[in-house]
């Protein structure tokens with residue numbers, strides 16, 4: 066019998082690529098989007114496209130119920146939906162900060178709460194949470210985003226122990242920068258909703274320019290690389306918890322493994338403003 070996966074944030078990027086990856090691997094797939102009319106793929110008997118806004122508990126419960134009604138069970142949930150934020154914290158309206166933390170941290174918590182009763186009824190299940198290399202090296206001018214993804218990582222690792230008692234496994238997929246999705250564009254658009262107080266202006270300009278530099282070929286992960294890691298995490302039988310995707314994510318991990326003194330020198334050389 067085919068297994069069933071529910072993916073959040075399937076309209077673009079990693080979520081959309083993951084939907085196709087799971088379909089190719091023979092799964093039943095519940096592709097969830099805030100606005101399902103935006104799904105443009107071909108119909109498939111193993112695919113249900115349905116609404117799910119991770120910021121809205123009623124919508125999360127309805128999306129999970131629709132999945133169970135159609136396929137009878139959910140074997141794996143992929144918490145992929147997320148929003149980026151590149152901004153000076155002091156210049157960012159509280160509602161934007163709340164949007165980021167609510168989407169990236171409370172969103173997955175809502176989905177997990179909604180799906181757990183079904184996992185328990187079935188005797189188990191699997192959760193794959195998409196975090197970020199910001200978890201390993203929090204990036205400059207991404208304080209709220211780093212807080213949200215760092216929170217999601219800590220939550221995932223901590224809850225994995227209690228859920229193992231109910232045969233529910235938790236995994237994290239930690240992509241580095243992937244310029245091919247809508248993420249950078251959305252992040253830049255959200256930057257337009259914040260202000261840059263004058264003392265930060267030159268530094269912000271300098272850091273923003275790093276997004277415009279052409280990526281070294283093959284250095285950054287593609288959406289297919291991330292989708293492959295998500296699928297690998299969904300079928301893993303080794304007990305592995307974390308998948309880092311992209312050469313930058315691996316470089317970050319190596320930098321983090323240095324002594325605290327060496328890591329401090331490394332991160333300052335990468336991010337600290339010239340004074």
Ligand SMILES: NC(=O)c1ccc[n+]([C@@H]2O[C@H](COP(=O)([O-])OP(=O)(O)OC[C@H]3O[C@@H](n4cnc5c(N)ncnc54)[C@H](OP(=O)(O)O)[C@@H]3O)[C@@H](O)[C@H]2O)c1
Nearest residue numbers: 074076077078079099118119146147197242243246247248
């Ligand atoms: N690309 C990167 O560099 C990168 C690196 C590390 C981690 N990530 C993480 O990877 C995940 C996917 O990002 P991506 O790169 O594929 O970017 P993307 O193309 O912008 O996809 C983000 C997805 O999240 C959805 N979403 C946003 N708010 C939502 C909400 N309230 N409810 C449901 N869905 C919502 C978006 O749907 P709408 O179309 O409705 O907005 C979209 O489908 C995110 O969690 C992101 O933080 C990305």
